[in-house]
Amino acid sequence: MELYRKHRPTSFKEVLGQEEIIGNLTKLLKNGGLPHVLLLSGPSGTGKTTIARILKAKLGCSDRDYEEKNCGSVDSPIGMIRSIDGRMRLSPMAGKCRI
Numbered sequence: 001m002e003l004y005r006k007h008r009p010t011s012f013k014e015v016l017g018q019e020e021i022i023g024n025l026t027k028l029l030k031n032g033g034l035p036h037v038l039l040l041s042g043p044s045g046t047g048k049t050t051i052a053r054i055l056k057a058k059l060g061c062s063d064r065d066y067e068e069k070n071c072g073s074v075d076s077p078i079g080m081i082r083s084i085d086g087r088m089r090l091s092p093m094a095g096k097c098r099i
Contacts, residue, residue: 007043008050009047009050009054010054011054011080011089012025012051012054014052015050015054017046017047017065018046018047018051021040021051022051025051025055029058029059030045033093034059038055040052044081049068049069052068052099056099059095059096059097059099060095060096060099061092061095061096061098061099062092062093062094062095064092064093064094064095064098065092065099066098066099067087067097067099070082
């Protein structure tokens with residue numbers, strides 16, 4: 001197993017350097033007012049994927065209903081957005097939500 005996967009944070013308390021987004025997400029989760037869409041952006045290595053995976057676990061999303069996209073390596077961004085939009089309209093397959 002790669003070192004970065006082995007030591008990837010598994011809770012918001014373990015994530016370093018992202019206090020503002022962690023605080024905002026924690027408040028939203030407590031109040032039950034999560035927006036329909038969240039966009040995590042920033043330079044490589046800032047914790048976008050880690051935060052998304054922790055959020056997936058907190059929301060009870062299954063692996064079948066979770067998908068990661070790297071928008072920087074896509075040939076047709078419009079086509080990717082249409083594809084995501086089409087899938088997000090479907091109900092979750094196994095979990096409580098679709099991410």
